[in-house]
Amino acid sequence: xxxxxxxxxxxxxxxxxxxxxxxxxxxxxxxxxxxxxxxxxxxxxxxxxxxxxxxxxxxxxxxxxxxxxxxxxxxxxxxxxxxxx
Numbered sequence: 001x002x003x004x005x006x007x008x009x010x011x012x013x014x015x016x017x018x019x020x021x022x023x024x025x026x027x028x029x030x031x032x033x034x035x036x037x038x039x040x041x042x043x044x045x046x047x048x049x050x051x052x053x054x055x056x057x058x059x060x061x062x063x064x065x066x067x068x069x070x071x072x073x074x075x076x077x078x079x080x081x082x083x084x085x
Contacts, residue, residue, distance in 0.1 A: 007049055022061050
């Protein structure tokens, strides 16, 4: 089974809209929703997580021919923007 992970924030109470999913029409999928444990998330870390997820999605979707190059570029950007190693 292929897994797809995406972090979203509930904008409207009792409603969640998913879009830009890497699945074809008619394909059956299993949906599991896990809420965070209530701890405050660091906005910088959440932005970082979204960038990593976005790059991973592009690689998995086949939109990137050299995933290693994208990973290296992402690491360079994170080092420059956040001082992360």
